Amino acid sequence: MKKTAYILAAAMLIAALSGCNSSSGNDGEPAETTKVTQVAFQAEEKEDTTEEALVFLKEQVPLFSKYLETRMQYPLSFETETVTDEGTVTTAIYIKDEKNMCHASVDALGNYSASIYTPEMTYIIVEADKTIYTKEATEEDVKKLVANNLLKIDADEAKEMSYVTDFDYFNDVLYKHEIIYTEPGVPTNYYFDEQTEELVYISTEKSTTKIIKLNNEVTESAFELPADYKTMTVSEYYEQLEAEQAAQTADAE
Numbered sequence: 291m292k293k294t295a296y297i298l299a300a301a302m303l304i305a306a307l308s309g310c311n312s313s314s315g316n317d318g319e320p321a322e323t324t325k326v327t328q329v330a331f332q333a334e335e336k337e338d339t340t341e342e343a344l345v346f347l348k349e350q351v352p353l354f355s356k357y358l359e360t361r362m363q364y365p366l367s368f369e370t371e372t373v374t375d376e377g378t379v380t381t382a383i384y385i386k387d388e389k390n391m392c393h394a395s396v397d398a399l400g401n402y403s404a405s406i407y408t409p410e411m412t413y414i415i416v417e418a419d420k421t422i423y424t425k426e427a428t429e430e431d432v433k434k435l436v437a438n439n440l441l442k443i444d445a446d447e448a449k450e451m452s453y454v455t456d457f458d459y460f461n462d463v464l465y466k467h468e469i470i471y472t473e474p475g476v477p478t479n480y481y482f483d484e485q486t487e488e489l490v491y492i493s494t495e496k497s498t499t500k501i502i503k504l505n506n507e508v509t510e511s512a513f514e515l516p517a518d519y520k521t522m523t524v525s526e527y528y529e530q531l532e533a534e535q536a537a538q539t540a541d542a543e
Contacts, residue, residue, distance in 0.1 A: 425524045
């Protein structure tokens with residue numbers, strides 16, 4: 291029950307942050323991949339200088355700039371696998387259009403959960419409970435959430451970073467290698483396939499993220515609701531949880 295409460299709280303927090311300037315703020319974008327974009331994530335009220343930033347980045351880190359161009363538009367399928375001290379975590383973000391998005395993840399213990407956002411309803415799928423939790427939404431909420439998951443880069447901040455391009459081995463394979471320093475001595479390493487120039491790994495001091503899928507196509511299956519799951523509103527779940535906690539307290543007394 292506590293785990294389910296955590297998943298629901300996390301999903302609702304993501305939706306709440308959709309209207310704010312979240313520096314990384316998205317469970318669809320692994321924390322390990324966002325160090326660069328944290329600094330350059332564009333607030334809604336600022337002038338959008340993304341195009342100017344891309345012109346600059348193409349001269350500095352051309353392969354990284356292609357990654358950004360993919361991440362800046364929908365439709366989008368972006369799947370990653372990240373190895374940390376706690377274990378391997380997979381995350382995914384799927385954006386169908388400006389009003390339909392899905393976040394999905396499998397934690398280090400193998401627990402799957404997903405949040406599907408539509409203009410009318412948010413569906414939170416918890417595999418451990420075989421339950422779909424629902425919460426009413428608005429079209430404006432989803433549009434803000436989608437916008438905050440499509441990266442925008444501030445040109446001035448991009449020009450303050452440091453860049454290195456070379457070739458390097460990773461896991462005994464030679465890759466085209468681009469390094470971005472958002473701070474002196476703090477690199478984020480991007481490894482690209484030598485032939486296709488597609489992004490394969492993102493590596494930091496703390497973790498390594500493997501790119502499983504990254505393209506501007508729709509993964510329709512991500513938006514399908516399991517047919518054999520029970521359905522409960524988020525409000526009903528918390529009412530049930532409070533009742534169980536009250537009963538436990540009464541029994542203890």
